[in-house]
Amino acid sequence: MTEKSPDLASQVVARLKERPIVLIGLMGAGKSAIGRKLAAQLGLPFIDADQEIEEAASMSIADIFEHYGEAEFRRLEASVMTRLLGAGATVLATGGGAFMNAETRAAIGAAGISVWLSADLDLLMARVSRKATRPLLKAPDPRAVMQKLMDERYPVYATANVTVISRDVGKEEMADAVAKALHDHLTMKMPQTGDVGA
Secondary structure (H helix, E strand, C coil): CCCCHHHHHHHHHHHHCCCCEEEECCCCCCHHHHHHHHHHHHCCCEEEHHHHHHHHHCCCHHHHHHHHCHHHHHHHHHHHHHHHCCCCCCEEECCCCHHHCHHHHHHHHHHCEEEEEECCHHHHHHHHCCCCCCHHHCCCCHHHHHHHHHHHHHHHHCCCCEEEECCCCCHHHHHHHHHHHHHHHHHHHHHHHCCCCC
């Protein structure tokens, strides 16, 4: 972290005004790993929505998909997201499909600051190939599935408040980039809140 990071972090937290930072993006974009580092930098709690869903269902996401299907998983995800968005200033890592639900997207827009971690196909595939627990990638051609997800989701993800390119660099460096992008967004938005003036 740079010498300015503590000051930048305190400014970000002050300007959040108890709103959560909601990380969105495809599997492999780094939402959980970068989110944990960002939360530590900002002194905020980190919440992984997928873990919260697993706790609520008392089973893994892979098992929810296998036994109940994607539609039931998405219903549970929307319910859990509604609860998590009321937790105040946190760093919240979402599942890749959460922002695709129109109601969840509207709730995120009303309650939090959305940050899209945008990554290219090669980086995503390199990261997700390390884990065998990705239900949506259990297909003969996972790369084609990922490309299809990118084609479907990236136009919607692009409506996030902030976009940060997820690069193949250290988590700390990526967390710094997210914190700076948040600071820039929140500073730019401040005059629109009516809080300026002598």
